[in-house]
Amino acid sequence: MDSETPAGGPGRDLTPARRAGGPRTRVQIPGRTAPQVTSWFRAGFALSVGALLAWHLADAVLQLTSLLTLLLLAVFIAVSLEPVVAWLERQGLRRAWSVALVVVGLAVLLTALLAVVVPPVGTEVSALVGAVPGWLQQLHDHQSTLGRIEDHYHLVERAKEQLGQGGFGSGAFGGVLGAGQLLLSTVTSTVIVVSVALYVMAALPVIKAFCYRFVPRSRRQEVEEITEEILARTGRYMLGNVLTSAVAGLATFAWCAAAGVPYAGALGVFVALMDLVPMVGSTIGGVVVSLVALSVSLPVALATAGFYIAFRLLEDYLIMPRAMKFVVDVHPVVTVVAVLLGGALLGLVGALVAVPAAVALGLVLDAYVFPRTDNA
Incomplete structure (x- = not known):
């Protein structure tokens, strides 16, 4: 046996640490990859913790x-x-x-x-x-x-x-x-x-x-312009809505006072507040006032219902278009859907902010989405 050949046989070269009895080291053989051990416990634990945190976050948001x-x-x-x-x-x-x-x-x-x-x-x-x-x-x-x-x-x-x-x-x-x-x-x-x-x-x-x-400086001016336009339209919309609501309240007060319906002032305030909610508010107010008019007589209640039908047509086709001229540009179908979705999600507050939210969404689509799709 050659004196320079290791005791383990030919072709085996023991490192100094091995010859000295030190810890073994893994030798990477060319052409082979190191074995990867998949820890299913670790993966399941991570998924469980993530799901638990997501559930607690959703619960906190709901609360x-x-x-x-x-x-x-x-x-x-x-x-x-x-x-x-x-x-x-x-x-x-x-x-x-x-x-x-x-x-x-x-x-x-x-x-x-x-x-x-x-x-x-x-x-x-x-x-x-x-x-x-x-x-x-x-x-x-x-x-x-x-x-x-x-x-x-x-x-x-x-x-x-x-x-x-x-x-x-x-x-x-x-x-x-x-x-x-x-x-x-x-x-x-x-x-x-x-x-x-x-x-x-x-x-x-x-x-x-x-x-x-x-916002990055390169796009900041554009974002400022679209934001200011959204805020301006929202403010003008609410001022126009308050104006039409005041007209509805005054009309209710005048009708109730003339027809002898009790509490004309309180009903006028109620209708004015309900008229702030688009599409459905004035209808609810008219139904309530008509029911109160039943305390007077059935003919007065029917006349009150007819008055509100006529006033609703007048409001939709004459008062509202003049008050909202150059304020918002939203299709009536979009308005109805927005009010229904807002009311379902956030109740009265959601119905109140639904139309301004639809206006903001339309401006964002016109500024960022539609130009890209038209030029694609």
Whole structure:
């Protein structure tokens, strides 16, 4: 045996580390790839963790839906009032004073609306409370309608049983608790919307400048132009919508006052608010007013329904086109679909912002999508 040949046989060369008893090293043989070990446990664990995180993220978004809706409403209000604020700035006022003047004007308008709506509601509640003793007296009168109903169904006895078992008390407590929660939720939502709207109105130029910085400089001017056009059209649309809603409210007040329908002022405010929702708002308002007119007589209710049909035609073909001239350019079918989708997704707020969203989508398509498809 050759003295230079390793003990393991010819062709085997032991490294110094191997001869010294060190750790073995894997030798990569040319033409072969290293074996890859697939860890199914690792892949399954990664997929499970990803699915769990995605589920928690979706659940968090769903829980924040109400808050996101309030924020969207606040931003929409601020954008809708921007034309008024900008006009006051062009008159020489600083932005802070312009925003303050707009807020004061809205507060005065809201106070006037409450002054119109609250007295009829208070009168109704007072009339209801005053009618309770008479109803209790009629329950013991066997000749009256309530007395015959009491003789047949024994409502007083059943009410006493519920009071004795605590069912009525717990139900009343639940109703009071639910009313308190509703009141607290309404106040909280109002504070959130007003606070965010005020902040956005005051800082809108700063917010826009900050958002534009995320766009590359080469395309920033184009994005600024399309964004300003969307905001301008949204503001003009809302001002036109408010104008048509005011006309609908005044027309309702005049008709109810002339026809003797009760609470003409409150119904006028209700119709004006409902008319802010495109396509369906005025119809809902007309149905409600027609039902209230039934308290007068059936002919008055039918005449009220006919009045709203005529007014809806007048609004769709005369008032709305003149108020919305050069404001939006959206096909009526697109408007209907947008309102339905917005209402299904976000309720009343979604229906309110549906048309401006459709306008924004149309401008984006005209600016970025259609030129590429036409030149392809």
